[in-house]
Amino acid sequence: MKPHRELSIFRKYLEKRGLKLTSERQALFDELFARHEHFEADELLVRLRTKHKKISRATIYRTLDLLVDSGIVGRVRIGESGYRYERLRAGEHHDHLICNECGRVIEFFEPAIESLQDQVCEKYGFLALSHSHQLRGICRQCRPRVSSREAGRAAAAAAVPGGKLRILPTA
């Protein structure tokens, strides 16, 4: 178990405000960095319950708040309800492609989009502090399956005038 750059950040974060690195917080941190990229709070809870101890839901949320606040973990509105969390690689940023079929989450980063965002903000005199940008649809793996399922009637629907696929806002 290497010294984890992130762990020292967390430690520092706690120290700076007189908080303690308890065994629960450690356990959560470890579990978090041992696997998944994107997960939800209750998922983490279950995993910690089996392996580690009788940690409570409140503690999960409380600790996650600390991690988010310290910048080590990100909280994202993926999925239809609730949040998902993900560890953040220091200084990196990305947005998400989310498959409606399999739930797969693909991360992307498009510098040109990021800078256009800045331009939009400038135009409106808006000071951006954060943003979320996600596209929902069907991922490469699921496309064959879905399109065969839609077989017949899809052909008619596809012949929409205007050609270009229309993208509507939703989530």
Add this chain to the structure above:
Amino acid sequence: MKPHRELSIFRKYLEKRGLKLTSERQALFDELFARHEHFEADELLVRLRTKHKKISRATIYRTLDLLVDSGIVGRVRIGESGYRYERLRAGEHHDHLICNECGRVIEFFEPAIESLQDQVCEKYGFLALSHSHQLRGICRQCRPRVSSREAGRAAAAAAVPGGKLRILPTA
């Protein structure tokens, strides 16, 4: 009260699937088109309760579902919890700038971003069906107030190396 293009769309939508344009649905539709651009379900409920009748919460949600499904209304994840709804001008699309201070919602549309999105999708073989893109921060009107409040200590924090404002994902 003009014939509303949208009303006829809704009417058609209902007809097509053997549903009825009840007085509740009418009332909701009217209220919706009489005002606000962005609103939440319970807001609508209250307004309908005072003016119109003893409409139930379930009906609000059910009707809103129909409107969303018919494409007349959009459901967006603005704000920290729950959804917001907004009437959609036929064929138009926009994304959002949301002020953390006053809650104001500014709509924007940047074609270049939209097309870059398409490119990202192509790159990953992803078929986008919808997307949501929102920036949170401080709007023009709130900036003076906020920056004066932050006065002193902000000066130090602003002297971050790297210059460019870092935008982190959140909502």
Add this chain to the structure above:
DNA sequence: ATGCGATTGCGACTCAGTCTCAACTGGCGT
């Protein structure tokens, strides 16, 4: 008028997340 599926209001329910509080640490000060 009658019939029957669609619709409604109500209230119970779910789900994710928050709060309260008494019991329990962690770790500095001695």
Add this chain to the structure above:
DNA sequence: ACGCCAGTTGAGACTGAGTCGCAATCGCAT
């Protein structure tokens, strides 16, 4: 090593947003 006490924890009550089940009603074609 010992004690203290702010910080922390688990359990469970609670909240808010939205959903569900159902009996009573409604709308409309016959």
